[in-house]
Amino acid sequence: MRKGIVNGDYLPGERLTEDRLAEDFGVSRNPVREALRVVEAEGFVTIVPRRGVFVAVPDASMISDMFAARERLETLAARLAAERATPTDIAALRGLLDAARDATDRAAFSEVAELNSELHLLVVSIGGNKWLSSIATGLYLQVHWIFRLGAVDRAPHSWVEHIRLVDAIEAGDGDQAEEAAKAHVHAASVAALTTVQIT
DSSP states (O other): HHHHHHTTTSSSTTTTTTHHHHHHOOOOOHHHHHHHHHHHHTTTTEETTEEEEOOOOOOOOHHHHHHHHHHHHEEEEEEHHHHHHHHHHHHHHHHHHHHHHHHHHOOOOOHHHHHHHHHHHHHHHHTTTTTHHHHHHHHHHHHHHHEEETTHHHHHHHHHHHHHHHHHHHOOOOHHHHHHHHHHHHHHHHHHHHHHOOO
């Protein structure tokens, strides 16, 4: 269900019924109810008493809060990754960049969104701070969704910014990695706010 929302199968503001979801996923209504509780807790749907379940509609306040948290997390993660990355780590990051370039060229934007999250979570993991990793896992469920909503316009720019970030990490330059992460998050924030205004 989460994947369906992130991939745009269920659009912001769309009403979801248990019957429809049960049919979509080939299950009974009980697992649908449980899944709805999970995605509500994650912020993907809103349950309105006597009206039903609706896909959440991201707003400017939610975006601003998310990206404020992202900036703090990603700048620290980038600095730590620059200090600790091994050649194997760099090869993994470069592999994700190559896959993302290919997915962007094919206009496979669901795949691009997945790779975007994978790259950022890998940077956090390379940094070696378990607290950051724990926070990032929850945060990136929402980041993935917001990225996917605007991926058509954002994807080409995003990967240029990712290349700068990975270059700085590979160079072991914590200052440059932090600056690259900050610039990337700022650009992503502006794009996300624009997407929210359009949708």
